[in-house]
Amino acid sequence: MSVLKQESIEKIVDTMTAVILKNEVYFCELDSAAGDGDFGMSLAKGFKELQKNKENLDRSDIGSYIRSCGDVIAENCGGASGPIWGGAFKAAGRYASGKASLTLTEFAEMLRSAAEGIQKRGGAKPGDKTLLDALFPTVEALEAAAKSGSDNIAAALKSGAEAAVKGAEATKSMIASRGRASYVGDRSLGFPDAGAQALGVIFTEIANADVI
Amino acid sequence: MKKIINSPENLVAEMCEGIAKAHPSLEFLPKYKIVKRKEINKNKVTLISGGGSGHEPAHAGFVGIGMLDAAVCGDVFASPSSVQVYNAIKATASDKGTLLIVKNYSGDCMNFDTAKEDAADDGLTVDSVYVNDDIAVKDSLYTIGRRGVAGTVFVHKIAGAAAEQGKSLAEVKAVAIKAISNVRSIGFALTSCTVPAKGTPTFEISGGDMEYGVGIHGEPGIARQPLETADKLAEKMTKALIADLKISSSAEIAVMVNGFGATPLQELYLFYNSVTKFLPTDIKVYKVFVGNYMTSIDMVGASLTFFKLDEELKKLLDEKSVTAAFK
DSSP states (O other), X not given: OOOEEHHHHHHHHHHHHHHHHHTHHHHHHHHHTTSOSOHHHHHHHHHHHHHHTGGGSOOSSHHHHHHHHHHHHHHHSOTTHIIIIIHHHHHHHHHTTTOSEXXXXXXXXXXXXXXXXXXXXXXXXXXXXXXXXXXXXXXXXXXXXXXXXXXXXXXXXXXHHHHHHHHHHHGGGSOOOXXXXXXXXXXXXXXXXHHHHHHHHHHHHHHHSOOO | OOOSOSOGGGHHHHHHHHHHHHSTTEEEETTTTEEEESSOOTTSOEEEEEEEESSTTTTGGGXXXXXXXXXXXXXXXXXXXXXXXXXXXXXXXXXXOEEEEEESOHHHHHHHHHHHHHHHHTTOOEEEEEEOOXXXXXXXTTSOOOOOOTTHHHHHHHHHHHHHTTOOHHHHHHHHHHHHHTEEEXXXXXXXXXXXXXXXXXXXXXXTEEEESOOSSSOOXXXXXXXXXXXHHHHHHHHHHHHHHTXXXXXXXXXXXXXXXXXXXXXXXXXXXXXXXXXXXXXXXXXXXXXXXXXXXXXXXXXXXXXXXXXHHHHHHHSOOBOSSOO
16 A cells, blocks of 8 residues: 655645745736735745745654644745645644654545644635635545545545646635635636635646655 | 835835834834834733734834834735734733734734734733724625724724723723724725735726725725716715714714825825715714825825714823824
8 A cells, every 4th residue: 555655745845835936926916816916925935934944844754844844834924824824734734743654544634634724723614715615625535535445646646636626716606705805795706716726736736746 | 116125025124124213212123023112111001913014104103102012014915924923912011911903804813813822821911803994895794804994093092092091901902892893994096006026016907997995905996987086986985984884963083084105195185175075064073184094005095984982082082192103
């Protein structure tokens, strides 16, 4: 049975960092349609700092590694992104505490903890036009792959990425009720949620990267 | 983009340095981007506000006697982190406790709340209030509610005056909530603002159009419409505020005409003149503030705030305040 070793988890975080830095301007543009246009910048600020502190992260196990990433992100991402993305990493880190590798089932459960961490901090639920509308479908796709007995992690990551992209697409027909896009009411219709769309891009690149 | 800056990354820190140097009773803590009073009075409730930068003079311009003790400065239009807010709480801790005055935005609420919890774990007494004066935003169970805009300045003033009188944390919080429930604002913009790090306007708008019901971050308003005259706008906004505040006859109010950063004062005063034409004669204007208090960098536009007063609020509004931007 194949598992995700700590090395793979670190590669996933590195890929995520690279995608966020590469798409800083694009992610800001996504946020300009109904929000205030700073999402890409806020997010990149935290991950730039993560890249700078790469050598100082706690690597004693997967949980400590992800949690220490979360601390850097929470302190350095601007605006709402700090508590949301930092909180997600910290919740995932707590789940993976003491683990040296993750099965597909555990990886899915870890992402579920992250999603629930975001939900606890921000109070959003699925359908509110937030990044949760991409994250929960990804979690469900990974859980379904794990349940089917597959140990093909690369294939599961692909189906997770497709679910995120589809979830982000579906936010176009939702009216925002959280974050600054909620202030414009119906005018957020027709645009995807910036966070959900970004997750679609991030998971797609992770699935295409050679992380296993 | 044409801006008087050195680099977008250092804008907030260099601006705060400038504020502290221009106003010697203030000091700037660069590590956590906190502008605070040099002398912290441990025998009064301390008040902290803040949020994203780009709203100058808010909030550092309201730090001083009779208003705030510290302003925590985030990046342009982005909430400060919980670590920044936590350090502001520690740097201004008093025997009577600390009140956080938070504008109601997802990011600010999450970061200030996290800081409040962390400080409480350290045994510090901290409470918070959330300002939500913008009537452009629909307030319903399904949204995070209205956002905080220019009316926040009145909350700083009222809570600051009460704190300076030596009132308890519970009393200061109560009067801050009273101010919040009696203040309402509505704004409009003729142009977008340009966030320095992005370098281009946040939204595109054609020459003959305006955005009605905008916020203070270049986020779109509730409607795009052809540009209207000052009188037409003033009539619509005055009526909307009176209706939302349920101002009855013989009420007394304070009025704020707030520029968004790039509106000439001549237009702000002209606009106030228009407002007076549509105020019912039995509503008494107790005090008027015209100027730039809660800006949106270089946006052209303005907001109108009505603050319904009773005897207690009138007295507090008349108290002395010595700050860079509010007298």
